[in-house]
Amino acid sequence: MQKNLNILEEYCKKLKVNKDKTKIVFFRKGGRIPNYTHFYYENIEIEVVNKYCYPGIVFTSGGSLQSACKTLAGQAQKAIFKLKRYIFSFNSLTVEYVLILFDQLVKPILTYGIEGFGFMDISVLERIHTLFCKSALRVKTTTQNDFKYNELGRMNLTNQGYIIIIK
Numbered sequence: 001m002q003k004n005l006n007i008l009e010e011y012c013k014k015l016k017v018n019k020d021k022t023k024i025v026f027f028r029k030g031g032r033i034p035n036y037t038h039f040y041y042e043n044i045e046i047e048v049v050n051k052y053c054y055p056g057i058v059f060t061s062g063g064s065l066q067s068a069c070k071t072l073a074g075q076a077q078k079a080i081f082k083l084k085r086y087i088f089s090f091n092s093l094t095v096e097y098v099l100i101l102f103d104q105l106v107k108p109i110l111t112y113g114i115e116g117f118g119f120m121d122i123s124v125l126e127r128i129h130t131l132f133c134k135s136a137l138r139v140k141t142t143t144q145n146d147f148k149y150n151e152l153g154r155m156n157l158t159n160q161g162y163i164i165i166i167k
Contacts, residue, residue, distance in 0.1 A: 001039060005040070005046075008041070009042060017041070019041060019042065023046065023052050026061055027061060029063070053071075056072070057113045065117055065120060069125055072110060076125070079105055083105055084135075099152065099154070110128060110129060115165055119162075125157055129156070130156075133148050133154065136152075
C-alpha cells in the first residue's frame with residue numbers, strides 16, 4: 001500500500017491533493033488493523049478510518065453499502081418533506097404531476113449510485129418510494145403495494161435499479 005501511495009504522490013506532484021480529506025479504509029470482514037499500520041503522503045500520516053463518505057456514498061470497512069442506503073433514505077425523506085410542503089399549497093395538482101415532481105426531485109436521490117449497489121437489498125429506499133406513492137394516492141399505508149404500483153403504472157425501485165444496472 002505504501003508503495004502505491006508513493007507512486008500516487010509522484011504522479012500527483014503537478015496536482016494539489018487535499019490531505020485533510022484523504023483517508024484510508026481497509027475493506028475487510030472483521031478483525032482489527034494492527035496498531036503499527038501507518039501510511040504517509042508527502043510525509044504526512046494518512047488517517048485510517050472505518051467509514052468514509054465519498055460524494056454521497058458512505059463506504060464502510062465491512063464492505064456493506066447498507067449505511068449508504070440509510071444515508072440516501074434520510075436525504076430523500078428531507079426532500080419529500082420539503083416537496084410535500086409545496087404540494088399542499090397547490091390543492092389542484094393531479095397525482096400525475098405530484099409523481100413527476102417526485103421523479104424529478106426525490107428519485108435521483110433514491111437512485112444515486114444504485115449501479116454500485118448491485119443486487120443487494122434496498123428495501124430502506126423502497127419503503128420511502130412506497131410511502132410517497134401511497135400518500136399521493138391518499139390510501140392507507142396498509143394498502144397492498146401491487147395495487148399501488150398498478151394504479152400508478154409504476155414499478156418498484158429494485159426493478160428500476162436492475163434496469164439501470166443492465167443499461
